[in-house]
Amino acid sequence: MATSNNAALFDFLLRLGDDQLVLGQRLAEWCGHGPILEEDIALANISLDLFGHAQAVLNLAGEMEGQGRDADKLAYFREAIEFKNCLLVEQPRGDFAYTIARQIVFSLRAYLLWDELTKSSNETLAGIAGKAKKESRYHVTHASEWVLRLGDGTADSHARLQNALDEVWRFTKDLFATDAIEQQLADQKIIPNLGGLYGKWLTMLQELITKATLRMPDPGMFMQLGGRTGKHTEHLGHMLSELQILPRSYPDARW
Amino acid sequence: MASATNTTASADWPMWEVFVQLELGEPHQHAGNVHAPDARMALLNARDVYSRRGLVKSMWVVPSETITASTPGENGEFFEPGNDKLFRHPQFYKSPKGVGNLE
Numbered sequence: 120m121a122t123s124n125n126a127a128l129f130d131f132l133l134r135l136g137d138d139q140l141v142l143g144q145r146l147a148e149w150c151g152h153g154p155i156l157e158e159d160i161a162l163a164n165i166s167l168d169l170f171g172h173a174q175a176v177l178n179l180a181g182e183m184e185g186q187g188r189d190a191d192k193l194a195y196f197r198e199a200i201e202f203k204n205c206l207l208v209e210q211p212r213g214d215f216a217y218t219i220a221r222q223i224v225f226s227l228r229a230y231l232l233w234d235e236l237t238k239s240s241n242e243t244l245a246g247i248a249g250k251a252k253k254e255s256r257y258h259v260t261h262a263s264e265w266v267l268r269l270g271d272g273t274a275d276s277h278a279r280l281q282n283a284l285d286e287v288w289r290f291t292k293d294l295f296a297t298d299a300i301e302q303q304l305a306d307q308k309i310i311p312n313l314g315g316l317y318g319k320w321l322t323m324l325q326e327l328i329t330k331a332t333l334r335m336p337d338p339g340m341f342m343q344l345g346g347r348t349g350k351h352t353e354h355l356g357h358m359l360s361e362l363q364i365l366p367r368s369y370p371d372a373r374w
Numbered sequence: 375m376a377s378a379t380n381t382t383a384s385a386d387w388p389m390w391e392v393f394v395q396l397e398l399g400e401p402h403q404h405a406g407n408v409h410a411p412d413a414r415m416a417l418l419n420a421r422d423v424y425s426r427r428g429l430v431k432s433m434w435v436v437p438s439e440t441i442t443a444s445t446p447g448e449n450g451e452f453f454e455p456g457n458d459k460l461f462r463h464p465q466f467y468k469s470p471k472g473v474g475n476l477e
Binding site: 155156157158160161164260261264268 | 387408409410411412414415418419422423426
């Protein structure tokens with residue numbers, strides 16, 4: 120059965136928006152726990168940027184769906200299986216090295232993706248991408264500086280970041296997983312063809328990792344898939360219960 | 375703020391004074407300070423702490439230890455205005471138009 124373009128775009132926007140929402144929530148978990156005050160603020164700022172992206176994207180997703188759901192409805196009243204975020208963003212925040220490894224892997228792709236999406240024929244999406252691209256660029260800068268300092272820092276920071284990179288690597292195939300929906304949107308010229316993203320991402324990441332005296336993780340390692348089709352790790356449900364409890368307990372609460 | 379990460383190094387991080395410029399052509403003004411391991415990170419931290427409201431055009435960070443400050447004990451000899459010396463208060467000159475930022 121052919122999927123309508125609006126339905127395909129709805130699905131694509133859920134993937135995009137849920138990535139931002141879930142990672143925003145994970146970063147917010149650092150609030151009050153950052154290694155120093157300045158970094159606490161930096162991570163909270165990035166978290167807020169991501170919530171902003173999520174809100175814009177999920178509102179647009181709701182419009183495409185045409186069932187009257189807005190960003191809040193989509194964020195607070197879906198079950199884990201209906202979330203289309205990649206597995207990488209739902210993993211627990213881990214230590215600071217893990218957070219930084221995830222930030223560089225995710226932000227670099229996000230930046231390249233937003234850059235492509237500024238060319239979307241959907242003007243709202245192109246507009247969101249234009250704004251998000253700028254913020255995303257800063258997220259890359261922030262993570263890159265930390266990768267360099269932790270990688271080329273003490274023996275402990277080097278070991279922790281290398282370990283974290285190896286840990287997050289098995290979710291990278293899922294991060295770039297693509298399917299007929301993206302192909303349809305590209306064929307219909309609604310979004311650009313995203314086939315070139317992975318190569319660009321890998322080259323940029325490789326350069327940074329080498330500069331930070333780290334090594335690239337084993338490319339042959341087991342890769343876990345499933346996020347884009349709603350097959351999540353056990354961590355997402357726990358995270359959502361915390362994210363969703365207030366609006367589910369008091370559906371009309373205002374604050 | 376310890377716990378999840380090894381924070382022993384952060385106690386040793388130097389302090390940096392942050393100066394922001396709100397309009398091009400205006401002087402950079404002291405905004406506050408941040409901790410950071412080096413100048414580049416100081417700039418990033420300063421950006422996060424002092425520029426979120428979107429008004430900043432340019433930003434400087436300076437190692438706090440490079441600033442030499444006067445001491446309160448010197449205030450008399452340093453800063454007494456010498457009100458009897460009229461030539462130090464040349465308010466009787468008219469400023470040309472177009473130099474509004476001169477004062």
